[in-house]
Amino acid sequence: MRLFAAIELPAHVRKAVLDLQSGLRSGVAGVRWVQPENLHLTLVFFGEVSDPERLSRCIGAAAYTGLDSLILEDVRGYPERRPRVIVIDVADDGGVLARLVAEVKRRTVDWPSDERPFRAHVTLGRVKNPGAVGHDDLRSSRPAGIEWKPEEFVLFESRLTNSGSVYRPIERYPLI
Numbered sequence: 001m002r003l004f005a006a007i008e009l010p011a012h013v014r015k016a017v018l019d020l021q022s023g024l025r026s027g028v029a030g031v032r033w034v035q036p037e038n039l040h041l042t043l044v045f046f047g048e049v050s051d052p053e054r055l056s057r058c059i060g061a062a063a064y065t066g067l068d069s070l071i072l073e074d075v076r077g078y079p080e081r082r083p084r085v086i087v088i089d090v091a092d093d094g095g096v097l098a099r100l101v102a103e104v105k106r107r108t109v110d111w112p113s114d115e116r117p118f119r120a121h122v123t124l125g126r127v128k129n130p131g132a133v134g135h136d137d138l139r140s141s142r143p144a145g146i147e148w149k150p151e152e153f154v155l156f157e158s159r160l161t162n163s164g165s166v167y168r169p170i171e172r173y174p175l176i
């Protein structure tokens, strides 16, 4: 089972992200835009896992505390040169999300996950031909004061289908 942990977006944040996405859609061609139901903030991508119940138990063995409000920031392309994905950054000034990610990874050392440094974001779209989208195409105003305090994070199954990725929640973990 292909698994990842993520934070879901509440309705008002999803709406702000969708508004932004539709603003970009009209000006930026050659992008596969993420479907509304698939928008999320990825914490850890585990990839193929043969024992999902054990992984889930290991994650659930900890209490996760101290998460403050998250705030939507600027749209950017990643990587900076020849972007392959279009994302909206999420403020993690106090490093609280990064600590949550580190704790989940500490609980799941038996399952190798992405080693890249964590940068909180919501993926808006994937560029079909890297190089086709430049930074000037992505100039958009930061959504004003869109914030939320997550109450849980979710372990998702990701299935790759002909019509794109389908995500299904497997387990939920409270953030207190």
Ligand code: 3AM
Binding pocket: 004, 040, 041, 042, 045, 047, 114, 122, 123, 158, 165
């Ligand atoms: O939310 P984002 O888009 O950053 O890109 C995939 C998505 O992250 C990422 O897992 C999230 C849910 O699908 N993902 C997919 N394959 C990956 C891989 N091999 C990966 N992250 C790291 N390594």
